[in-house]
Amino acid sequence: MKFAVIVFPGSNCDLDMYHAIKDELGEEVEYVWHDEKDLSGFDGILLPGGFSYGDYLRCGAISRFSNVMTEVVKAAEAGKPVLGICNGFQVLTEAGLLPGALLRNKNLKFMCRTVDLKVVNNETQFTSAYKKDEIIQIPIAHGEGNYYCDEETLATLKENNQIVFTYASENPNGSLEDIAGIVNERGNVLGMMPHPERAANDIMGGSDGLALFKSIVKQWRETHVSHA
Numbered sequence: 001m002k003f004a005v006i007v008f009p010g011s012n013c014d015l016d017m018y019h020a021i022k023d024e025l026g027e028e029v030e031y032v033w034h035d036e037k038d039l040s041g042f043d044g045i046l047l048p049g050g051f052s053y054g055d056y057l058r059c060g061a062i063s064r065f066s067n068v069m070t071e072v073v074k075a076a077e078a079g080k081p082v083l084g085i086c087n088g089f090q091v092l093t094e095a096g097l098l099p100g101a102l103l104r105n106k107n108l109k110f111m112c113r114t115v116d117l118k119v120v121n122n123e124t125q126f127t128s129a130y131k132k133d134e135i136i137q138i139p140i141a142h143g144e145g146n147y148y149c150d151e152e153t154l155a156t157l158k159e160n161n162q163i164v165f166t167y168a169s170e171n172p173n174g175s176l177e178d179i180a181g182i183v184n185e186r187g188n189v190l191g192m193m194p195h196p197e198r199a200a201n202d203i204m205g206g207s208d209g210l211a212l213f214k215s216i217v218k219q220w221r222e223t224h225v226s227h228a
């Protein structure tokens with residue numbers, strides 16, 4: 001499987017993402033600058049964390065206009081796995097690929113710690129390697145992680161089982177219904193504020209995030225590798 005790690009001006013978790021894929025999973029991965037106009041050679045698209053365009057206006061509000069985003073939309077529409085982590089999640093909501101918005105943390109502070117997450121939906125291509133309602137430890141580091149959507153959108157998210165991760169022991173940012181990660185209706189685009197790529201090896205303090213990347217590869221292999 002070949003992954004693209006999109007790099008915006010100001011991205012800072014692209015290195016972690018690249019390491020998780022290349023060194024922990026042993027899969028192909030390349031950095032793709034935000035100005036590129038072709039992602040057709042990639043099987044999975046990863047939007048990393050960081051401070052793209054310095055978080056000016058709103059986190060992700062400018063990056064969503066980068067040339068590469070036209071290709072990210074095409075990849076999502078083609079059913080390829082698209083994963084947005086933290087700033088990547090914010091870009092995906094600004095680009096309309098995921099519903100809702102990430103507002104300023106309720107306490108208006110930058111939150112940087114490891115939190116307990118509940119895997120409330122393990123039936124997605126991103127979470128099949130977890131158990132239902134499994135509690136995992138994943139780091140967060142953000143100032144605008146407070147997920148919000150209107151009542152109608154929340155009802156749709158619940159009806160379609162699109163809520164994938166919730167904060168378990170504490171809600172660090174005020175997110176509606178403790179939402180920490182959601183998928184689109186088709187289930188191939190995931191956005192989440194916690195950083196699984198920063199929990200890909202016990203040396204980093206934990207490896208609970210690795211199963212997410214393994215789930216993506218497992219799904220891809222099941223649908224793309226012929227079992228001759």
Ligand SMILES: NC(=O)CC[C@H](N)C(=O)O
Nearest residue numbers: 049050086087142143144
């Ligand atoms: N780690 C990140 O990706 C941070 C995202 C964004 N800059 C925020 O502070 O909310």
